[in-house]
Amino acid sequence: MTSGPRLTVAQALVRFLAAQYTERDGRRQRLINATWGIFGHGNVAGLGQALLENQSAMPYLQGRNEQAMVHAATGYARQSNRLRAQAVTASIGPGATNLVTGAALATVNRLPVLLLPGDVFAGRLPDPVLQQLETPHAGDLSVNDTLRPVSRYFDRITRPEALVPAALQAMRVLTDPVETGAVTLALPQDVQAEAYDWPAAFFAERTWHVRRPLPEPAELAEAVTAIRAAERPLLIAGGGVHHSEAEEALRALADATGIPVASTQAGKGSLRWDHPADVGGIGHTGTATADDLARTADLVIGVGTRYTDFTTASHTLFARDGVRFVNLNVAAFDSHKMAAQPLVADARSGLEALTEALAGHRVGEAYEAGYRAGKERWERIVDAAYAAEDDSARPTQTQVLGVLDQVAGDEDVVINAAGSLPGDLHKLWRARSPRQYHLEYGYSCMGYEIPGGIGVRMAAPDTPVWSLVGDGTYLMMPTELVSAVQEGVNLNVVLLQSHGYQSIGGLAEETGAERFGTQYRYRAPDGTYTGDPLPVDLAANAASLGMDVHRVDTVAELRTALRAARASARPTCVHVEIDTAPTAPAAQAWWDVPVAETAARPAARKAREEYERHAATRRRHL
Template sequence: MTPPAPARSHRLTVAQALVRFLAAQYTERDGRRHRLIGATWGIFGHGNVAGLGQALLEYQDRMPFLQGRNEQAMVHAAVAHARHTNRLRAQAVTTSIGPGATNLVTGAALATVNRLPVLLLPGDTFATRPADPVLQQLEVPYAGDVSVNDALRPVCRHFDRVTRPEALIPAALQAVRVLADPGETGAVTLALPQDVQAEAHDWPAEFFADRVWPVRRPLPEPGALAEAVTAIRSARRPLLIAGGGIHHSEAEDALRALADATGIPVASTQAGKGSLRHDHPADVGGIGHTGTATADDLARTADLVIGVGTRYTDFTTASGTLFAHPGVCFVNLNIAPFDAHKLSATALVADARTGLEALGEALAGHRVETAYAAQYRAARERWERQVTAAYAGDAAARPTQTQVLGALDATVGDTDVVVGAAGSLPGDLHKLWRARSPRQYHVEYGYSCMGYEIPAALGVRLAAPGTPVWALVGDGTYLMMPTELVTAVQEGVNLNVVLIQNHGYASIGGLSEAVGGERFATAYRYRAADGTYTGDPLPVDLAANAASLGLDVLRAATLGELREALATARASTRPTCVHVETAPAPTAPGAQAWWDVPVAATATRAAARAARPAYDRQVSARRRHL
């Protein structure tokens, strides 16, 4: 009898083994295989330079490396990359222990809120505790095993700390399982003590074999499907809300087929915009506080709301006031049970594409009433005329913000990607932007994180080489995080930044005024004689700053110059910034639905006292759908 072959093993450090393992992980959906961790972003300090830093150098032929400038920004770039690749690919981010690790928290929260995968690999304090404390160690008197990395626990979908070499195997497998699972995914942290990273161990060869993680497309349960179909067939005014799950599942064709067959109107969340082309007869635009009048009026009178891949945030539901029909009920199709069961809905826990296909088959022959379809199509035509009016302007005048969007709309191609996240731009974009393809509209509004836009544009551009990508930023957002412009220059990534100078936080300024805050501390101005920030605008030259970071800069003073600058930027092979100072007058239609921002219940200032009665009237309309 032939004796069994001896087990093969590889003697590597923990960091080397982790890099080798990650390079061999794949996702597979619909017969297409994708490398799961396509690259690692990193900034090195004492907590990771000798471990992961050395390992990434050792295996740079297996694991591409990207040098970042800010830890939070690296996470943003990785998250945007994952979103643009439909969550089938992700990236890792490594930092040192200390401020590098805690700088990950905001990015981790953004990833988890938006259900997007990113792998965080922060260094950690010594597992062996050779000195106590070591540099950057957080001392917690009641818990000796706590480090600053524990701040990541509540903002991650999975957290583990690898305190022994042999613990890496189960920890790494669990981390990748969560990253690849569309129902569980988000930020995943493997905290790596700096001494453990550099420790050698004999690893089984099987740990480094190619491993494929199937991305499932579960079908809806038959009983729930039958209940949903009965509800849809019985509804007279159904409305479908397309969320980000449509894109993640690549369900756009299935949605279009359902809308074509049934005539059910489709509104979209910020994450779901572009699920239908803007000119599809059933597309009624964005929904909620930043939505269109067409979508919001339909929502108020809908007797059935079909949510597909949506989390139903307060912007979507107008803080619980939007779905006003007395008998309104809900059908939710979502791969995550947590989201599928919201609003006491009939829950279809399934993949968005297979679920929509199943609904389409079961609804064969069903269409909404002709009068209903005619009503919403006439309303969407009226809204389109408002969009056209908001985009129009005098070529010789300083443009408004909406006219900037109109000029960009006239410049971009169908597959260009527009990236936004915070401030007044997402509201204008959600109402006005005419999305022409599923991936064109990339607005992060789950966490609405200022500073996301530039690193996200870099992440998208790396995911889709050759695709023009536009980061839309106001001056407030630009000052938060322009650092990855240096990375774009270094990597030769020709992203475009549209930098809108409006001298402050325009969105919060307007909100402050509406809720009695009198625009306090929302403008970038000198102090006036009374101590308020109402003096002259600060003499800050952000265009010069962008040029100092290595970008080509085009300044546009008029709408005509802006149109020329945008066309030049799109044709450029270099990272380019188009700087424009906008006119203060708003030209976008106002909010079509409420958003709950509580007003002071008692105050001595007249503005706050005047704002409270309107708040009380609005909040009285809130419903809990039980």
């Protein structure tokens, strides 16, 4: 083997990462495009020094919070259809453990991100080192082991030569559409700085082909037979449609067969909202049209979906006796869910194969006319939720969405993750392009929206991005606004001020907890948090972090502010005091949130009665 340069482990890793590429459908692009980093004693003299020397080959991005850096990298990967990714480095101890939430989010959502936390000394001479966890029963355990269960691949590099196989395995997992998620290479701080004579081949450009597996003929034939026999088929588009760039293939199938298409939170936008077959979101946050179709469907065709409990309404939604499932998924694990007929394949390859095999087949005219009429009825509900009769009034949350719908362009990206907005958006937002709707609802992590928006803007620098956050989410993680200002990322943050956790407040009311602990208020004389609202000024906070800020109190001011934000080249926050009166349609399906079986308060007893009524309708699909 040809001898290569003598470099430290950190220098070798940075050089290796700069030479990795992905390729799909003949398009080749850089895999790891940048590294986010916050430095401490666990990585400053290793990866910090290596990044300093290699800034032209590996751009460095300065973050403020380790969790937020992972969110930014995850948003970047999703916007890039998992073909590009970013790395994140943090010091040992709290820097490393702050990565855990972000890693869980990436892995739950099947999105690639490379984590490079510092670790304690492999040589054990300074032991215990600053911030080291001492575990009497295991000498090789460190806080980085908390990343094991939330990583798709984990390795600790305790010798320089171990980096070679570990780095190759890391790239394999990052680029595998089935295995991808968070990948962790824990780097002891002494090993990072240790020099080694590396093989030259380790640094050669390497292209990782992202495969599109075709469906197996027997599985395809069984799926086609099931679809042809169905009288009321319903297709559910999940996030795999986007990751595979299968939107056109899905549209072709819907055009040819007339099968209605509902979407999960991750799959929304797979069809444009005004396509005749698009019936909107499905499940607890779905539309009446999609959920009614689900209750009466005799065949459900899942494409790239994980069938989470929101999608299935906690296994109460697909209610027809004898309902069967066909699952097209690149992951065999997901394709077998719901006791389905599996169709293990890439989403685009599978949809194209189905369209060809179903040539001449179309659903019945009455069924097609029925769901189209339901779609029209729902769009009138959306119009009513969006409408504001008085431009001088304070807007409701759904009216904010209505104004944003008027201002945003077809390619703009709308980002959200938590609170009541995911429900309103899933039911009401009219997605006009494949990547316009960006909901992180696999982990539904408060604080994702701002750093996630930065990652999306970096992946698509000419695309306006709207991060929608409530005041509770904003307070979780506003720190990366500083990064947006520093990098000149003109992110638009729409901050809805409602003075508390309104989403959980509503859920608490429904489940007998009576909005306990969900309002941002002073304590009242009786000790409860029912006094005056807290005098927080989040608009001033955003301005103090360097954002341009528009304060909005009316619908008319909102429209003007959103237009100004979209036209601005600066990071901008639109702070909206909203009317918290509910104007969104109610949930169209159930969600299983267990209610106390015994309770002293009447509200909880009543909620338990309602819970038992719904829980009785749960079923296992076998």
